[in-house]
Amino acid sequence: MVAIILSAFLLGGVLACKNEVSTRKNVLIILSYDSRHSQYVDFIKEIQQTIELSGYATDCRVVYLDLEYAPDNGFRVLHQMSDSLSKIGWTPNVIITEDDRSARFLLYNRSDSSLNVTKTPIVLGSVLFPEEINLEGTTNICMWTNKIDFYENIKLANELSNSNQVQIELDNYIYDVPTRRELIEAISRPPFVQNLDGRLGIISDQQLADKYKDSIVVTTLRMDNGLYDIHHPSDTILKRRERVRTFLKQSSKYPSLIVKKDLYSDAIANKSNRPQYTAIASDFADGLGSYLAGYFANYSTIAHDCGFSAARIFNGANPRSIGGQAHKKYFWMDYDAMQKLGMKYDDYKEKFRIVNVPFKIENPTLYWILVISAILLSLLILLGLWGIIIKMRKRLQEEKLAVIGRSRNISRLCLNSIENMPIETVDDIRKYISLAHPKSKAEIDKVLESLNKQGCYSFLIYCDPKDDDKYQWWEFRYDITPSGAIGLIINKQEAIKLKERLDNVTRSSKEASRKEAFFDNLSKEMKKPLDVMCDACDKLINSKLTKAEREQVVAEMQESSEAVSQSLGDILLFSKIESGQLRYMITEKDAGEFMKGFFDEMSPKVPSHLKCILVAGRPKIYAQADFDRLRNVMTQFMLNAIKFTREGSIVIGWRYHLDSHECEFFVEDTGIGIPAESKERLFDLFWKGDETTEGVGVGLNICRSLAEAMKGHISVGSILGKGSRFSIWLPARAEEQE
Numbered sequence: 001m002v003a004i005i006l007s008a009f010l011l012g013g014v015l016a017c018k019n020e021v022s023t024r025k026n027v028l029i030i031l032s033y034d035s036r037h038s039q040y041v042d043f044i045k046e047i048q049q050t051i052e053l054s055g056y057a058t059d060c061r062v063v064y065l066d067l068e069y070a071p072d073n074g075f076r077v078l079h080q081m082s083d084s085l086s087k088i089g090w091t092p093n094v095i096i097t098e099d100d101r102s103a104r105f106l107l108y109n110r111s112d113s114s115l116n117v118t119k120t121p122i123v124l125g126s127v128l129f130p131e132e133i134n135l136e137g138t139t140n141i142c143m144w145t146n147k148i149d150f151y152e153n154i155k156l157a158n159e160l161s162n163s164n165q166v167q168i169e170l171d172n173y174i175y176d177v178p179t180r181r182e183l184i185e186a187i188s189r190p191p192f193v194q195n196l197d198g199r200l201g202i203i204s205d206q207q208l209a210d211k212y213k214d215s216i217v218v219t220t221l222r223m224d225n226g227l228y229d230i231h232h233p234s235d236t237i238l239k240r241r242e243r244v245r246t247f248l249k250q251s252s253k254y255p256s257l258i259v260k261k262d263l264y265s266d267a268i269a270n271k272s273n274r275p276q277y278t279a280i281a282s283d284f285a286d287g288l289g290s291y292l293a294g295y296f297a298n299y300s301t302i303a304h305d306c307g308f309s310a311a312r313i314f315n316g317a318n319p320r321s322i323g324g325q326a327h328k329k330y331f332w333m334d335y336d337a338m339q340k341l342g343m344k345y346d347d348y349k350e351k352f353r354i355v356n357v358p359f360k361i362e363n364p365t366l367y368w369i370l371v372i373s374a375i376l377l378s379l380l381i382l383l384g385l386w387g388i389i390i391k392m393r394k395r396l397q398e399e400k401l402a403v404i405g406r407s408r409n410i411s412r413l414c415l416n417s418i419e420n421m422p423i424e425t426v427d428d429i430r431k432y433i434s435l436a437h438p439k440s441k442a443e444i445d446k447v448l449e450s451l452n453k454q455g456c457y458s459f460l461i462y463c464d465p466k467d468d469d470k471y472q473w474w475e476f477r478y479d480i481t482p483s484g485a486i487g488l489i490i491n492k493q494e495a496i497k498l499k500e501r502l503d504n505v506t507r508s509s510k511e512a513s514r515k516e517a518f519f520d521n522l523s524k525e526m527k528k529p530l531d532v533m534c535d536a537c538d539k540l541i542n543s544k545l546t547k548a549e550r551e552q553v554v555a556e557m558q559e560s561s562e563a564v565s566q567s568l569g570d571i572l573l574f575s576k577i578e579s580g581q582l583r584y585m586i587t588e589k590d591a592g593e594f595m596k597g598f599f600d601e602m603s604p605k606v607p608s609h610l611k612c613i614l615v616a617g618r619p620k621i622y623a624q625a626d627f628d629r630l631r632n633v634m635t636q637f638m639l640n641a642i643k644f645t646r647e648g649s650i651v652i653g654w655r656y657h658l659d660s661h662e663c664e665f666f667v668e669d670t671g672i673g674i675p676a677e678s679k680e681r682l683f684d685l686f687w688k689g690d691e692t693t694e695g696v697g698v699g700l701n702i703c704r705s706l707a708e709a710m711k712g713h714i715s716v717g718s719i720l721g722k723g724s725r726f727s728i729w730l731p732a733r734a735e736e737q738e
Helices: 002-023 038-051 070-086 100-107 150-161 174-187 204-210 233-252 261-270 297-315 335-341 364-416 426-434 438-450 493-542 547-579 591-607 628-644 699-709
Strands: 024-030 057-064 092-096 123-126 140-143 165-168 192-195 216-221 275-278 291-296 329-333 353-354 419-423 455-463 474-483 484-491 587-590 611-615 623-627 649-657 663-667 714-721 723-734
Touching: 024 038, 024 297, 024 426, 038 057, 038 297, 070 100, 070 291, 092 100, 092 297, 100 123, 100 419, 123 297, 140 297, 150 165, 150 174, 150 216, 150 275, 165 261, 174 192, 174 216, 291 297, 291 335, 291 493, 329 714, 364 493, 364 547, 364 591, 419 426, 426 438, 426 484, 426 723, 438 455, 438 649, 484 493, 493 547, 547 699, 587 591, 591 611, 591 623, 591 628, 591 649, 591 663, 623 628, 623 663, 628 649, 628 663, 628 723, 649 723, 699 714
Parallel strands: 024 057, 024 092, 092 123, 123 140, 165 216, 192 216, 275 291, 329 353, 611 649
Antiparallel strands: 291 329, 419 484, 455 474, 474 484, 587 623, 623 723, 649 663, 663 723, 714 723
């Protein structure tokens, strides 16, 4: 029976392993440009997800040919990749290319046995010129076409720019020739007028308004001038530079349509004064608003089609039966570019698929529903916390009264627990001292020394004066006179125990008082934003507000929510520190890099009437810290500076101290300053200099705890009425300057 069960388990394991092997596929993706391309990360992820949704796990390898900046290195990169994969025994189940360039480089490499291009299934994505790629005699290649629609894109640039001249940069290189051919065919009929390579000359605004008012002039400009004098090669460079300058100057006046990706297209997009138009997906929605709109198949569509084709091939479909299809094109527009031109989202959302749109612009109703829901949820949480705080305050008051009662009882016990033994001669002292425990040797020596000097003495000694093997604490209180010695030894054992208990009770009482003060502060700090948020909700729900008033109310609610979040964050962090649950990850990091990031994060929070300044210290200073905790400390310093500074400036910076090998991170303000009598209590728990001051009184105490845990310390300098400087000092090292 056991043997049968074991066999079943083994068989199940084998079948599971076989199934996983059969569903895991190796996918090689060959891309035309380098890894910095802004859309490649999402493109690769979309391909993987599409394949995996069809039930196949993928092991993707990616090759970046870098054909834009180093076109001659494409074959070298492909061969190196092929050799590397061959060495590790990795063979692709399918190869996917991005466009014509990567497709050509792959197909020209058919002799490479390691890739086995003649047999391995290949998906050619986004092929602009299918007639240029010879698939005759192949059965393993699926091709998706993506021909440029010049008509739609030129019309689009004309309509959106309200200009009847559209410029295109187009040379006579290998990839420009078919583009030029299709462009000429597309604009060979009205309303287009061909001005190829500027053959009609520079067309003035007057000509555009009169002669060409019912036409669209398509002007192309070549950056390769075609004339090269071997005796004066610099003439070619100078002419190209002049052409680029001319094109860029015209691009600020007339729209440019990008139909290829190369160095010049990037220059036109990045250096023109206004967003341009594109007929291809490359670099669209780059986050800079370089391109306004275009009609094309975007990278998401291309990736989905390529991934879907690969999945069908894995399911047994013949690659040639899938090929010949065209990627679906849409009208696209970039919200970042719209903002540059002052265009309104609602005016274009019906025709265009607009990318990079903020959530509150794209879904205003849902945005406000979420905002109000978040506010109501915050109110419910605050009300719950308020009830908890009230109950805890009541319980603490009851505990405090109980502590006071116990303290009184202990005081009475102290008076009734004293036991005396007389000292009548010096010999009595010597006798009792002889019975003292060695742990009191220092006090024994002092007692013996005192026997030779007249005076009043008192020593606490661990002793067994009754010689009954019961060591206890006794106080030797006596006078040495010319006639001898007189005094008492008093049993302090119970008194010391009772005193320790009384001290514990006293500490508990003080702790209860501090906690009561803490919850007083916390309840006040919670009540303020709670009142603001309740009032704001009432206005939002029951009042008819203008847009400006509504934005003001929402701003007040956000400010109150941030105040509550800060208080709760301080409480949670303080709780972790007190319970010992906070863990520290000490790493080494460039102090300048950290402070510049912190400045960028905090400077927007500084009120507009205050200056926020970053004072850079010595470069290449590497501090050792938990930088999340360091950010907590610096944020507290910054919030205090903002709170107590009415005018002037707030300075953030760092400084390396060579003598102590420490880096000082500081925040300096021109605020109200700190009175001398308050400096000693700044870091006390739950202490606030003024009851009207916002906060729960744990911020600076947390800062000191975090600094000490990171082997650092905090310093404070302040002049009343002129400002303060808070610093945290941490271990650091300086790298030698070049």
